[in-house]
Amino acid sequence: MRWSYEEMPAALDGLLAFPITPFDGAGALNARALHSHTELLLSYGVSGLFPGCGTGEMGALSPDEYATIISTSVAVAEGAVPVLAGVGFGASLAAEMVQMAEAAGADGALVFPPYLQSPGSDEYLDYYCSLAAKTPLALVIYQRDAAIFTADTVARLAEVPNIVGIKDGTGRVELLQQQVTAVDRSRFGFINGVPTAELLAPALRPYGITAYSSALLNVVPELASEFFHALRTGDTERVDELLRQVVHPFVRLRDREPGYAVSLIKAGARLRGADTGTVRAPLIEPNERDLADLRTWLAGLRLSDVLIPCDRSALGAIAAQGA
């Protein structure tokens, strides 16, 4: 089953998984490990899968690997949640990628800004509208870097039926506040997509931005999903506790080197027994000191030594507590 673009804003209003891309010892794609890691992420009750995006090292993938990653995610999801693939680089490559994503069974795409170009509002609008005209898939536009939109541009993007939302990587509240009030939220959604999105999630809730992407879910799915439920149910005490124990120390580690938002996530999943391999260049692996600090952070969280799929009944109980 494919998710239609009409269903997408409501379907994606939740905790969104951005899987790492595992590589084997020789540095090749490890589709078997991706399969089991995606099963693990799904077991934690996510609302959507975004394979081959930033956390999935989109820029380092070959076209064949890209297609395999998407078809693996689609096979694991079995239609239970939408699968949206990262697309980008430029007009023709983004169009080819969206067609590959469609052929691999994806329900939609997350459109990264055009590489090394920073046009004006009208040109951005043309860029996204012409991509949308080439596919029946739902498109979420990634607002980040130079691709920052006026409220008017967002309102015009929202007029395109299969452009279903914005994933915001800026965290600029004053900008988002204007954008959310410019559209019909029942058919156009907003996703908090800043690096380590948990950091900003409490601040964006008052604006009705309740969906967010979680890279931390790859490393500490137990606590990332608990954080999401605590936030949804208004358990501010637990939210603050998890911010202090999990999110803030991770962000301090992440900020030590450019690229750590991805490589520490991969290393963290590896420390918990996932068969992830290392990151591809130009990303760098954490140095020994930072790896030791990552290990200490993880040990302090007192989780099981290895990643284990969620017991769905436990997840139901957490949700019910706050219902």
Ligand SMILES: O=C([O-])C(=O)C[C@H](O)[C@@H](O)C(=O)[O-]
């Ligand atoms: O493209 C990506 O992988 C992202 O930007 C999503 C991440 O999950 C980001 O929100 C984060 O680091 O939590």
